[in-house]
Amino acid sequence: MNDVRFYKFLILLNALIPLGLLAYDGYRGRLGANPLEFFLRTTGVLTLVFVLITLSITPLRKMFGWNSLIKFRRMLGLFAFFYGCVHLVTYSIFDKSLDVEAIAIDVWQRPFIAIGMLAFGMLIPLAVTSTNGMIKRLGGKRWAQLHKLIYPIAILGVVHFWMIVKSDVFYPGLFGLAVGILLAYRLLVRLKGKAASKKLVRENV
Amino acid sequence: MANDKILSSEITPEHVYLNRRNFIRTGLVAGTTLATGLTYRLFNPSAPGQPVTSDISDLKRADIPPAGDPPNSFADITNYNNFYEFSTDKLGVAKKAEALVTRPWTVEVGGLVQTPRTFDIGELLRFPQEERIYRFRCVEAWSMVIPWVGFPLKTLLGLVEPLGNTTHVAFETLYEEKVMQSSFSAGIDFPYVEGLRLDEALHPLTILATGLYGRQMPNQNGAPIRLVVPWKYGFKSIKSIVKITLTDREPPATWNIAAPDEYGFYSNVNPNVRHPRWSQATERRIGETGRRETLLFNGYADEVANLYAGMDLSKYF
Numbered sequence: 001m002n003d004v005r006f007y008k009f010l011i012l013l014n015a016l017i018p019l020g021l022l023a024y025d026g027y028r029g030r031l032g033a034n035p036l037e038f039f040l041r042t043t044g045v046l047t048l049v050f051v052l053i054t055l056s057i058t059p060l061r062k063m064f065g066w067n068s069l070i071k072f073r074r075m076l077g078l079f080a081f082f083y084g085c086v087h088l089v090t091y092s093i094f095d096k097s098l099d100v101e102a103i104a105i106d107v108w109q110r111p112f113i114a115i116g117m118l119a120f121g122m123l124i125p126l127a128v129t130s131t132n133g134m135i136k137r138l139g140g141k142r143w144a145q146l147h148k149l150i151y152p153i154a155i156l157g158v159v160h161f162w163m164i165v166k167s168d169v170f171y172p173g174l175f176g177l178a179v180g181i182l183l184a185y186r187l188l189v190r191l192k193g194k195a196a197s198k199k200l201v202r203e204n205v
Numbered sequence: 206m207a208n209d210k211i212l213s214s215e216i217t218p219e220h221v222y223l224n225r226r227n228f229i230r231t232g233l234v235a236g237t238t239l240a241t242g243l244t245y246r247l248f249n250p251s252a253p254g255q256p257v258t259s260d261i262s263d264l265k266r267a268d269i270p271p272a273g274d275p276p277n278s279f280a281d282i283t284n285y286n287n288f289y290e291f292s293t294d295k296l297g298v299a300k301k302a303e304a305l306v307t308r309p310w311t312v313e314v315g316g317l318v319q320t321p322r323t324f325d326i327g328e329l330l331r332f333p334q335e336e337r338i339y340r341f342r343c344v345e346a347w348s349m350v351i352p353w354v355g356f357p358l359k360t361l362l363g364l365v366e367p368l369g370n371t372t373h374v375a376f377e378t379l380y381e382e383k384v385m386q387s388s389f390s391a392g393i394d395f396p397y398v399e400g401l402r403l404d405e406a407l408h409p410l411t412i413l414a415t416g417l418y419g420r421q422m423p424n425q426n427g428a429p430i431r432l433v434v435p436w437k438y439g440f441k442s443i444k445s446i447v448k449i450t451l452t453d454r455e456p457p458a459t460w461n462i463a464a465p466d467e468y469g470f471y472s473n474v475n476p477n478v479r480h481p482r483w484s485q486a487t488e489r490r491i492g493e494t495g496r497r498e499t500l501l502f503n504g505y506a507d508e509v510a511n512l513y514a515g516m517d518l519s520k521y522f
Contacts, residue, residue, distance in 0.1 A: 013237075021242065021246070021249075032284065032295070032296045033281035033284060033491045033492075034295075034347055034491055036489065037489075102487075109484070110484075111481065112482065168289075168293035168392050169390055169392065
Protein backbone atom coordinates (compact mmCIF):
# COMPACT_ATOMS: atom_id res chain seq x y z
CA MET A 1 0.00 0.00 0.00
CA ASN A 2 1.47 3.38 -0.94
CA ASP A 3 1.24 6.35 1.39
CA VAL A 4 -1.74 8.06 -0.20
CA ARG A 5 -3.75 4.88 -0.13
CA PHE A 6 -2.76 4.28 3.47
CA TYR A 7 -3.82 7.76 4.54
CA LYS A 8 -7.09 7.35 2.70
CA PHE A 9 -7.64 4.15 4.58
CA LEU A 10 -6.81 5.99 7.80
CA ILE A 11 -9.38 8.70 7.02
CA LEU A 12 -11.99 6.10 6.12
CA LEU A 13 -11.41 4.30 9.38
CA ASN A 14 -11.58 7.44 11.51
CA ALA A 15 -14.55 8.88 9.67
CA LEU A 16 -16.56 5.74 10.32
CA ILE A 17 -15.74 5.56 14.03
CA PRO A 18 -18.51 7.96 15.10
CA LEU A 19 -21.05 5.93 13.15
CA GLY A 20 -19.65 2.75 14.65
CA LEU A 21 -19.90 4.09 18.18
CA LEU A 22 -23.40 5.40 17.51
CA ALA A 23 -24.45 1.96 16.29
CA TYR A 24 -22.72 0.26 19.23
CA ASP A 25 -24.38 2.56 21.78
CA GLY A 26 -27.69 2.07 20.00
CA TYR A 27 -27.27 -1.70 20.13
CA ARG A 28 -26.62 -1.53 23.88
CA GLY A 29 -29.61 0.79 24.34
CA ARG A 30 -27.33 3.58 25.50
CA LEU A 31 -28.53 6.44 23.32
CA GLY A 32 -30.75 7.80 26.08
CA ALA A 33 -34.51 7.85 26.38
CA ASN A 34 -34.98 9.27 22.88
CA PRO A 35 -32.49 7.38 20.67
CA LEU A 36 -33.91 8.77 17.45
CA GLU A 37 -33.45 12.39 18.50
CA PHE A 38 -29.90 11.56 19.61
CA PHE A 39 -29.09 9.82 16.35
CA LEU A 40 -30.55 12.67 14.31
CA ARG A 41 -28.65 15.34 16.21
CA THR A 42 -25.36 13.47 16.15
CA THR A 43 -25.44 12.71 12.43
CA GLY A 44 -26.36 16.33 11.75
CA VAL A 45 -23.43 17.58 13.80
CA LEU A 46 -21.12 15.08 12.06
CA THR A 47 -22.24 16.41 8.66
CA LEU A 48 -21.24 19.90 9.76
CA VAL A 49 -17.96 18.64 11.22
CA PHE A 50 -16.98 17.12 7.86
CA VAL A 51 -18.03 20.26 5.99
CA LEU A 52 -15.71 22.20 8.32
CA ILE A 53 -12.82 19.76 7.88
CA THR A 54 -13.24 19.97 4.11
CA LEU A 55 -13.24 23.76 4.28
CA SER A 56 -10.10 23.84 6.39
CA ILE A 57 -7.97 22.03 3.77
CA THR A 58 -7.27 25.16 1.73
CA PRO A 59 -6.19 27.33 4.70
CA LEU A 60 -4.00 24.49 5.99
CA ARG A 61 -2.31 24.11 2.61
CA LYS A 62 -1.70 27.82 2.24
CA MET A 63 -0.60 28.48 5.79
CA PHE A 64 1.59 25.45 6.35
CA GLY A 65 2.37 24.37 2.84
CA TRP A 66 0.71 20.99 3.38
CA ASN A 67 -0.17 20.75 -0.28
CA SER A 68 -0.66 17.01 -0.39
CA LEU A 69 -3.78 17.42 1.77
CA ILE A 70 -5.61 18.19 -1.48
CA LYS A 71 -5.52 14.48 -2.26
CA PHE A 72 -7.94 13.86 0.60
CA ARG A 73 -10.31 16.77 0.24
CA ARG A 74 -12.86 15.12 -2.02
CA MET A 75 -12.96 12.11 0.25
CA LEU A 76 -13.62 14.30 3.29
CA GLY A 77 -16.32 16.16 1.40
CA LEU A 78 -17.93 12.85 0.51
CA PHE A 79 -18.09 12.00 4.20
CA ALA A 80 -20.04 15.23 4.78
CA PHE A 81 -22.42 13.98 2.11
CA PHE A 82 -22.49 10.51 3.66
CA TYR A 83 -23.44 11.76 7.12
CA GLY A 84 -25.90 14.19 5.50
CA CYS A 85 -27.55 11.19 3.81
CA VAL A 86 -27.73 9.25 7.08
CA HIS A 87 -29.20 12.34 8.76
CA LEU A 88 -31.86 12.82 6.07
CA VAL A 89 -32.69 9.12 5.85
CA THR A 90 -33.10 8.96 9.64
CA TYR A 91 -35.41 11.94 9.55
CA SER A 92 -37.55 10.77 6.64
CA ILE A 93 -37.78 7.06 7.41
CA PHE A 94 -37.51 6.76 11.16
CA ASP A 95 -38.95 10.10 12.27
CA LYS A 96 -41.55 10.64 9.56
CA SER A 97 -42.13 7.00 8.52
CA LEU A 98 -41.68 8.10 4.88
CA ASP A 99 -44.96 9.99 5.10
CA VAL A 100 -44.48 12.31 2.13
CA GLU A 101 -47.32 14.56 3.20
CA ALA A 102 -45.96 14.98 6.71
CA ILE A 103 -42.51 15.78 5.30
CA ALA A 104 -43.97 18.30 2.85
CA ILE A 105 -45.87 19.98 5.68
CA ASP A 106 -42.70 20.04 7.77
CA VAL A 107 -40.71 21.70 4.98
CA TRP A 108 -43.51 24.21 4.45
CA GLN A 109 -44.21 25.06 8.09
CA ARG A 110 -40.75 24.79 9.57
CA PRO A 111 -38.16 26.98 7.83
CA PHE A 112 -35.24 25.20 9.48
CA ILE A 113 -36.21 21.97 7.71
CA ALA A 114 -36.51 23.75 4.37
CA ILE A 115 -33.04 25.22 4.89
CA GLY A 116 -31.58 21.83 5.80
CA MET A 117 -33.14 20.28 2.71
CA LEU A 118 -31.77 23.08 0.54
CA ALA A 119 -28.26 22.59 1.92
CA PHE A 120 -28.48 18.84 1.33
CA GLY A 121 -29.82 19.42 -2.19
CA MET A 122 -26.76 21.54 -2.94
CA LEU A 123 -24.46 18.79 -1.66
CA ILE A 124 -25.81 16.32 -4.23
CA PRO A 125 -24.20 17.86 -7.35
CA LEU A 126 -20.91 18.11 -5.47
CA ALA A 127 -21.01 14.45 -4.51
CA VAL A 128 -22.00 13.41 -8.03
CA THR A 129 -19.11 15.35 -9.61
CA SER A 130 -16.51 14.15 -7.15
CA THR A 131 -14.91 11.60 -9.47
CA ASN A 132 -11.81 12.13 -11.60
CA GLY A 133 -13.89 11.52 -14.70
CA MET A 134 -16.32 14.27 -13.79
CA ILE A 135 -13.50 16.76 -13.20
CA LYS A 136 -12.20 16.00 -16.69
CA ARG A 137 -15.65 16.24 -18.22
CA LEU A 138 -16.47 19.55 -16.57
CA GLY A 139 -13.00 21.01 -16.92
CA GLY A 140 -11.05 22.00 -13.83
CA LYS A 141 -12.17 25.60 -13.81
CA ARG A 142 -15.88 24.91 -14.09
CA TRP A 143 -15.57 22.09 -11.60
CA ALA A 144 -13.89 24.40 -9.09
CA GLN A 145 -16.60 26.99 -9.66
CA LEU A 146 -19.37 24.46 -9.06
CA HIS A 147 -17.70 23.31 -5.89
CA LYS A 148 -17.78 26.82 -4.47
CA LEU A 149 -21.31 25.75 -3.52
CA ILE A 150 -19.72 24.38 -0.36
CA TYR A 151 -19.60 27.95 1.02
CA PRO A 152 -23.38 28.55 0.99
CA ILE A 153 -23.86 24.93 2.10
CA ALA A 154 -21.74 25.55 5.19
CA ILE A 155 -23.65 28.74 6.02
CA LEU A 156 -27.05 27.10 5.50
CA GLY A 157 -25.96 24.15 7.62
CA VAL A 158 -25.13 26.40 10.54
CA VAL A 159 -28.38 28.36 10.13
CA HIS A 160 -30.29 25.03 10.11
CA PHE A 161 -28.59 24.02 13.37
CA TRP A 162 -29.13 27.44 14.94
CA MET A 163 -32.85 27.40 14.18
CA ILE A 164 -33.64 24.01 15.71
CA VAL A 165 -32.01 24.91 19.02
CA LYS A 166 -34.58 26.15 21.52
CA SER A 167 -32.52 28.79 23.24
CA ASP A 168 -28.97 27.66 23.98
CA VAL A 169 -27.10 28.62 20.81
CA PHE A 170 -23.64 27.79 22.15
CA TYR A 171 -22.85 24.93 19.75
CA PRO A 172 -24.45 26.44 16.65
CA GLY A 173 -22.58 29.62 17.56
CA LEU A 174 -19.32 27.70 17.74
CA PHE A 175 -19.89 26.17 14.31
CA GLY A 176 -20.90 29.59 13.01
CA LEU A 177 -17.67 31.07 14.31
CA ALA A 178 -15.62 28.33 12.65
CA VAL A 179 -17.37 28.74 9.30
CA GLY A 180 -16.96 32.51 9.66
CA ILE A 181 -13.22 32.21 10.21
CA LEU A 182 -12.75 29.76 7.33
CA LEU A 183 -14.68 31.97 4.92
CA ALA A 184 -13.10 35.20 6.17
CA TYR A 185 -9.67 33.66 5.56
CA ARG A 186 -10.56 33.13 1.92
CA LEU A 187 -11.89 36.64 1.57
CA LEU A 188 -8.73 38.11 3.07
CA VAL A 189 -6.48 36.04 0.80
CA ARG A 190 -8.50 37.24 -2.16
CA LEU A 191 -8.40 40.90 -1.15
CA LYS A 192 -4.68 40.66 -0.51
CA GLY A 193 -4.19 39.02 -3.89
CA LYS A 194 -6.10 41.81 -5.60
CA ALA A 195 -4.11 44.47 -3.79
CA ALA A 196 -0.87 42.74 -4.74
CA SER A 197 -1.78 42.46 -8.40
CA LYS A 198 -2.80 46.13 -8.46
CA LYS A 199 0.54 47.05 -6.94
CA LEU A 200 2.27 44.91 -9.54
CA VAL A 201 0.38 46.66 -12.33
CA ARG A 202 1.28 50.06 -10.88
CA GLU A 203 4.93 49.18 -10.59
CA ASN A 204 5.08 47.84 -14.12
CA VAL A 205 3.56 50.95 -15.66
CA MET B 206 33.32 13.52 -2.26
CA ALA B 207 33.78 10.43 -0.25
CA ASN B 208 30.81 11.34 1.90
CA ASP B 209 28.51 10.84 -1.04
CA LYS B 210 29.20 7.21 -1.02
CA ILE B 211 26.80 5.25 1.03
CA LEU B 212 28.26 2.13 2.45
CA SER B 213 26.18 -0.92 1.83
CA SER B 214 26.20 -1.45 5.60
CA GLU B 215 24.43 1.88 6.00
CA ILE B 216 21.51 0.98 3.79
CA THR B 217 18.53 -0.01 5.81
CA PRO B 218 17.69 -3.56 4.85
CA GLU B 219 14.33 -3.77 3.13
CA HIS B 220 12.67 -5.87 5.80
CA VAL B 221 13.71 -3.40 8.52
CA TYR B 222 12.45 -0.50 6.39
CA LEU B 223 9.15 -2.25 5.79
CA ASN B 224 8.91 -3.22 9.42
CA ARG B 225 9.46 0.35 10.51
CA ARG B 226 6.84 1.56 8.05
CA ASN B 227 4.39 -1.02 9.28
CA PHE B 228 5.19 -0.07 12.84
CA ILE B 229 4.52 3.61 12.16
CA ARG B 230 1.34 2.78 10.29
CA THR B 231 0.07 0.54 13.03
CA GLY B 232 0.80 3.34 15.48
CA LEU B 233 -1.07 5.84 13.30
CA VAL B 234 -4.08 3.56 13.03
CA ALA B 235 -4.15 2.91 16.77
CA GLY B 236 -3.42 6.52 17.76
CA THR B 237 -5.86 8.25 15.46
CA THR B 238 -8.73 5.84 16.02
CA LEU B 239 -8.26 6.11 19.77
CA ALA B 240 -8.19 9.91 19.55
CA THR B 241 -11.29 9.98 17.35
CA GLY B 242 -13.13 7.57 19.61
CA LEU B 243 -12.21 9.49 22.74
CA THR B 244 -13.24 12.79 21.15
CA TYR B 245 -16.60 11.27 20.28
CA ARG B 246 -16.99 9.98 23.84
CA LEU B 247 -16.08 13.36 25.27
CA PHE B 248 -19.11 14.88 23.56
CA ASN B 249 -21.37 11.84 23.86
CA PRO B 250 -20.82 10.15 27.20
CA SER B 251 -22.93 7.04 27.66
CA ALA B 252 -23.67 6.09 31.23
CA PRO B 253 -27.10 6.89 32.61
CA GLY B 254 -27.26 7.07 36.40
CA GLN B 255 -29.97 5.90 38.76
CA PRO B 256 -31.06 8.40 41.38
CA VAL B 257 -31.75 7.01 44.83
CA THR B 258 -34.47 8.71 46.85
CA SER B 259 -36.43 7.42 49.78
CA ASP B 260 -39.87 5.83 49.55
CA ILE B 261 -43.02 7.77 50.27
CA SER B 262 -45.15 5.89 52.76
CA ASP B 263 -48.96 5.91 53.04
CA LEU B 264 -49.44 6.37 49.33
CA LYS B 265 -53.08 6.63 48.36
CA ARG B 266 -54.27 5.70 44.85
CA ALA B 267 -55.91 8.69 43.22
CA ASP B 268 -59.56 8.49 42.34
CA ILE B 269 -58.61 9.95 38.97
CA PRO B 270 -58.25 7.23 36.33
CA PRO B 271 -54.63 6.66 35.25
CA ALA B 272 -53.47 7.37 31.71
CA GLY B 273 -54.40 4.40 29.57
CA ASP B 274 -50.81 3.57 28.64
CA PRO B 275 -48.12 1.91 30.74
CA PRO B 276 -45.79 4.33 32.53
CA ASN B 277 -42.32 4.97 31.16
CA SER B 278 -39.40 3.40 32.96
CA PHE B 279 -37.88 5.08 35.99
CA ALA B 280 -34.57 5.21 34.08
CA ASP B 281 -36.10 7.09 31.14
CA ILE B 282 -38.03 9.50 33.35
CA THR B 283 -34.95 10.35 35.38
CA ASN B 284 -32.41 10.61 32.56
CA TYR B 285 -34.19 12.73 29.99
CA ASN B 286 -34.96 16.07 31.57
CA ASN B 287 -35.33 19.68 30.63
CA PHE B 288 -33.99 21.62 33.60
CA TYR B 289 -32.15 24.53 32.02
CA GLU B 290 -30.75 25.77 35.32
CA PHE B 291 -28.44 22.75 35.27
CA SER B 292 -27.92 21.98 31.61
CA THR B 293 -29.57 22.52 28.26
CA ASP B 294 -28.70 18.91 27.39
CA LYS B 295 -31.54 16.63 28.46
CA LEU B 296 -29.13 13.73 28.95
CA GLY B 297 -26.79 15.82 31.08
CA VAL B 298 -29.25 17.16 33.66
CA ALA B 299 -29.34 14.06 35.89
CA LYS B 300 -25.63 14.23 36.68
CA LYS B 301 -25.48 17.97 37.23
CA ALA B 302 -28.63 18.06 39.35
CA GLU B 303 -26.92 15.88 41.93
CA ALA B 304 -25.52 19.13 43.35
CA LEU B 305 -28.99 20.44 44.22
CA VAL B 306 -29.57 20.61 47.98
CA THR B 307 -33.25 20.15 48.86
CA ARG B 308 -33.09 20.26 52.68
CA PRO B 309 -33.86 22.59 54.30
CA TRP B 310 -36.49 23.80 51.85
CA THR B 311 -39.39 26.16 52.24
CA VAL B 312 -42.17 27.29 49.94
CA GLU B 313 -43.33 30.84 50.52
CA VAL B 314 -47.02 31.29 49.69
CA GLY B 315 -48.27 34.86 49.64
CA GLY B 316 -49.68 37.71 47.61
CA LEU B 317 -53.43 38.22 47.55
CA VAL B 318 -54.28 35.81 50.37
CA GLN B 319 -55.84 36.02 53.84
CA THR B 320 -53.05 34.19 55.59
CA PRO B 321 -49.66 34.22 53.86
CA ARG B 322 -47.50 31.34 55.04
CA THR B 323 -44.14 29.77 54.51
CA PHE B 324 -44.39 26.01 54.39
CA ASP B 325 -41.56 23.73 55.34
CA ILE B 326 -41.08 20.86 52.91
CA GLY B 327 -41.53 18.42 55.79
CA GLU B 328 -45.03 19.75 56.34
CA LEU B 329 -45.90 19.56 52.64
CA LEU B 330 -44.72 15.95 52.55
CA ARG B 331 -47.13 15.16 55.41
CA PHE B 332 -50.13 16.25 53.30
CA PRO B 333 -52.03 13.15 52.13
CA GLN B 334 -50.10 12.00 49.06
CA GLU B 335 -51.67 10.20 46.15
CA GLU B 336 -50.41 8.63 42.96
CA ARG B 337 -51.43 10.29 39.70
CA ILE B 338 -50.46 8.53 36.50
CA TYR B 339 -50.47 11.30 33.91
CA ARG B 340 -49.46 11.72 30.32
CA PHE B 341 -46.67 14.29 30.02
CA ARG B 342 -46.29 16.12 26.72
CA CYS B 343 -43.20 18.23 26.03
CA VAL B 344 -43.40 21.07 23.52
CA GLU B 345 -40.44 19.37 21.80
CA ALA B 346 -42.96 16.77 20.57
CA TRP B 347 -41.99 13.89 22.84
CA SER B 348 -44.15 12.47 25.57
CA MET B 349 -44.09 10.09 28.51
CA VAL B 350 -46.47 8.54 31.01
CA ILE B 351 -45.35 9.36 34.55
CA PRO B 352 -46.63 7.97 37.85
CA TRP B 353 -46.41 11.14 39.92
CA VAL B 354 -46.95 11.34 43.64
CA GLY B 355 -48.39 14.51 45.11
CA PHE B 356 -51.45 16.42 46.24
CA PRO B 357 -53.83 18.86 44.59
CA LEU B 358 -52.54 22.44 44.46
CA LYS B 359 -56.04 23.35 45.62
CA THR B 360 -55.28 21.84 49.03
CA LEU B 361 -52.39 24.24 49.56
CA LEU B 362 -54.22 27.27 48.19
CA GLY B 363 -57.17 26.50 50.46
CA LEU B 364 -54.92 26.86 53.49
CA VAL B 365 -53.87 30.42 52.61
CA GLU B 366 -57.36 31.53 51.50
CA PRO B 367 -57.07 33.53 48.25
CA LEU B 368 -58.75 36.95 48.32
CA GLY B 369 -61.75 37.67 46.13
CA ASN B 370 -59.82 39.72 43.57
CA THR B 371 -57.26 37.00 42.88
CA THR B 372 -57.20 35.91 39.23
CA HIS B 373 -53.83 34.20 38.75
CA VAL B 374 -51.14 32.23 40.55
CA ALA B 375 -47.43 32.85 39.98
CA PHE B 376 -44.68 30.29 40.65
CA GLU B 377 -40.95 30.63 41.02
CA THR B 378 -38.14 28.05 40.89
CA LEU B 379 -35.11 28.16 43.15
CA TYR B 380 -32.15 29.89 41.61
CA GLU B 381 -28.92 28.93 43.27
CA GLU B 382 -26.12 30.11 41.02
CA LYS B 383 -23.50 28.05 42.80
CA VAL B 384 -25.03 24.72 41.81
CA MET B 385 -27.09 25.76 38.82
CA GLN B 386 -24.24 26.32 36.46
CA SER B 387 -25.99 25.89 33.18
CA SER B 388 -24.38 27.04 30.01
CA PHE B 389 -23.96 30.81 30.08
CA SER B 390 -25.85 30.73 26.84
CA ALA B 391 -28.95 28.90 28.18
CA GLY B 392 -30.88 31.72 26.56
CA ILE B 393 -33.61 32.11 29.19
CA ASP B 394 -33.67 34.24 32.32
CA PHE B 395 -33.47 32.80 35.83
CA PRO B 396 -35.12 32.35 38.22
CA TYR B 397 -37.57 30.38 36.13
CA VAL B 398 -41.12 31.65 36.58
CA GLU B 399 -44.50 30.32 35.50
CA GLY B 400 -48.13 31.12 36.02
CA LEU B 401 -51.66 29.75 35.86
CA ARG B 402 -55.09 31.26 35.88
CA LEU B 403 -56.72 30.73 39.29
CA ASP B 404 -59.33 28.32 37.89
CA GLU B 405 -56.56 26.28 36.26
CA ALA B 406 -54.65 26.24 39.55
CA LEU B 407 -57.73 25.07 41.45
CA HIS B 408 -58.57 22.36 38.92
CA PRO B 409 -58.49 18.87 40.49
CA LEU B 410 -55.99 17.61 37.88
CA THR B 411 -53.44 20.26 38.87
CA ILE B 412 -51.08 18.88 41.49
CA LEU B 413 -47.96 19.73 43.39
CA ALA B 414 -45.83 16.63 42.89
CA THR B 415 -43.42 15.49 45.57
CA GLY B 416 -42.29 12.26 43.97
CA LEU B 417 -42.66 9.66 41.26
CA TYR B 418 -42.82 5.89 41.20
CA GLY B 419 -43.68 5.96 44.89
CA ARG B 420 -40.42 7.62 45.83
CA GLN B 421 -39.46 11.15 46.69
CA MET B 422 -38.78 13.40 43.73
CA PRO B 423 -35.36 12.92 42.12
CA ASN B 424 -33.45 16.20 41.83
CA GLN B 425 -33.50 16.23 38.03
CA ASN B 426 -37.29 16.00 37.98
CA GLY B 427 -37.75 19.08 40.15
CA ALA B 428 -37.11 18.06 43.75
CA PRO B 429 -38.43 18.50 46.30
CA ILE B 430 -41.71 19.85 44.97
CA ARG B 431 -42.96 20.81 41.54
CA LEU B 432 -46.10 21.65 39.67
CA VAL B 433 -47.77 19.18 37.28
CA VAL B 434 -50.45 20.44 34.90
CA PRO B 435 -51.02 17.46 32.61
CA TRP B 436 -52.99 19.21 29.86
CA LYS B 437 -50.29 21.81 29.21
CA TYR B 438 -46.85 21.52 27.61
CA GLY B 439 -44.25 20.34 30.09
CA PHE B 440 -42.51 23.67 30.58
CA LYS B 441 -45.60 25.00 32.37
CA SER B 442 -45.06 22.36 35.08
CA ILE B 443 -42.44 24.39 36.93
CA LYS B 444 -39.82 22.54 39.00
CA SER B 445 -38.25 23.00 42.44
CA ILE B 446 -40.72 25.64 43.61
CA VAL B 447 -39.72 28.12 46.32
CA LYS B 448 -42.43 30.73 45.92
CA ILE B 449 -46.12 30.83 45.05
CA THR B 450 -47.79 34.23 44.74
CA LEU B 451 -51.47 34.89 44.18
CA THR B 452 -52.08 37.94 42.04
CA ASP B 453 -54.70 39.88 40.11
CA ARG B 454 -52.87 39.91 36.79
CA GLU B 455 -51.35 37.47 34.34
CA PRO B 456 -47.92 36.65 35.75
CA PRO B 457 -44.77 36.46 33.61
CA ALA B 458 -43.76 33.02 32.29
CA THR B 459 -40.15 32.27 31.36
CA TRP B 460 -40.57 30.73 27.89
CA ASN B 461 -43.29 33.18 27.02
CA ILE B 462 -40.82 36.00 27.73
CA ALA B 463 -38.07 34.30 25.73
CA ALA B 464 -40.18 33.70 22.60
CA PRO B 465 -43.77 35.00 22.89
CA ASP B 466 -44.70 33.93 19.37
CA GLU B 467 -43.70 30.33 20.10
CA TYR B 468 -44.84 29.80 23.69
CA GLY B 469 -48.11 31.37 24.77
CA PHE B 470 -49.14 32.00 28.36
CA TYR B 471 -51.66 29.17 28.22
CA SER B 472 -49.56 26.64 26.30
CA ASN B 473 -52.31 24.05 26.37
CA VAL B 474 -51.38 20.95 24.40
CA ASN B 475 -53.05 21.56 21.06
CA PRO B 476 -52.30 19.64 17.85
CA ASN B 477 -53.91 22.41 15.82
CA VAL B 478 -51.59 25.21 16.87
CA ARG B 479 -48.43 25.12 14.80
CA HIS B 480 -44.98 25.59 16.11
CA PRO B 481 -41.98 26.71 14.01
CA ARG B 482 -39.69 23.94 15.35
CA TRP B 483 -41.76 20.87 16.13
CA SER B 484 -44.91 19.53 14.58
CA GLN B 485 -47.45 19.55 17.40
CA ALA B 486 -49.84 17.35 15.42
CA THR B 487 -47.92 14.23 16.42
CA GLU B 488 -45.56 13.18 19.18
CA ARG B 489 -42.97 10.54 19.93
CA ARG B 490 -43.86 8.58 23.03
CA ILE B 491 -40.54 7.75 24.66
CA GLY B 492 -39.96 4.03 24.23
CA GLU B 493 -41.98 3.78 21.03
CA THR B 494 -40.67 3.84 17.47
CA GLY B 495 -43.47 5.47 15.53
CA ARG B 496 -45.27 8.74 16.21
CA ARG B 497 -48.70 9.10 17.79
CA GLU B 498 -51.36 11.66 17.12
CA THR B 499 -51.29 14.38 19.75
CA LEU B 500 -54.59 14.79 21.58
CA LEU B 501 -56.24 18.12 22.31
CA PHE B 502 -55.47 19.10 25.92
CA ASN B 503 -53.20 16.05 25.96
CA GLY B 504 -56.26 13.81 26.16
CA TYR B 505 -57.76 15.64 29.17
CA ALA B 506 -60.32 17.58 27.12
CA ASP B 507 -63.28 16.06 28.97
CA GLU B 508 -61.93 17.38 32.24
CA VAL B 509 -60.57 20.79 31.24
CA ALA B 510 -62.13 22.00 27.97
CA ASN B 511 -64.83 23.87 29.89
CA LEU B 512 -62.12 26.13 31.39
CA TYR B 513 -61.62 27.61 27.94
CA ALA B 514 -65.20 27.69 26.68
CA GLY B 515 -65.66 30.50 24.18
CA MET B 516 -61.93 31.23 23.90
CA ASP B 517 -60.17 31.21 20.54
CA LEU B 518 -57.48 28.64 21.30
CA SER B 519 -55.37 29.62 18.31
CA LYS B 520 -55.24 33.18 19.62
CA TYR B 521 -54.79 32.26 23.28
CA PHE B 522 -52.35 29.45 22.60
